[in-house]
Amino acid sequence: MGLAILAGAIGLAFSNLDKISRFKGAGFEAEMKMVHTIIENQTEPSPEQKKQAIQSDGLSDEEARILVSLQKPGYTWRYARTVSGEVSLPLDKTESILFSLMTRGFAKNGTGSDGEIWAITNVGKSVQEQYRAKAAKGVGGISF
Known part of the structure; x- marks a missing residue:
């Protein structure tokens, strides 16, 4: 039964x-929401999402480092304290940047077993790729 x-x-x-x-x-x-994010994490940004990323404002070095941390292979969702340690920023500053990235559509949050968790969106992936390409050309930004 x-x-x-x-x-x-x-x-x-x-x-x-x-x-x-x-x-x-x-x-x-x-x-x-968790299942959708896992699927989204394994797909490439659509042409519309890439266009949206091109039209968005640029990233700071700190924002770019946080997006890289959110894309760490093997993880879909990350805790802010883990990201904070990986990018060597204070937790409160990391959380502030994560909320800023979320309001711009580059990251999203959810609830994990130990609190709030964060993931990168496809638009965030596309913005990060553009930032990386500009940095590689020497237009500014950090190197990877």
């Missing part, structure tokens, strides 16, 4: 992927 309920819960979750953001029942929990 328990397995039937669990199977039904899983079936309902996957039949309504586009309509729900969180589903919990019969010991099964799905958060679609």
Whole structure:
């Protein structure tokens, strides 16, 4: 009986992927925002997202370093304290920059088991790629 309920819960979750953001029942929990971010993280920016990135304002060196940290292979979501340590910035400054990146559409946040977590968006990836290309040409910025 328990397995039937669990199977039904899983079936309902996957039949309504586009309509729900969180589903919990019969010991099964799905958060679609997390799944969507994992999928987005594995895809390249669309032409529209690249165009949006071109039209956006530039990045500071600190913002660029944080975006690089958010793209670290093997991770989709990162805690601000981890990013802070990787980019050698105080936690409060890192959090402030992450919120700024989020308001510009370059990063997004969610809730992890130990608090707020952060991920890069496809627009953020595209902005970071453009920043890296400019830095490689010597137009300014940091080297990678």
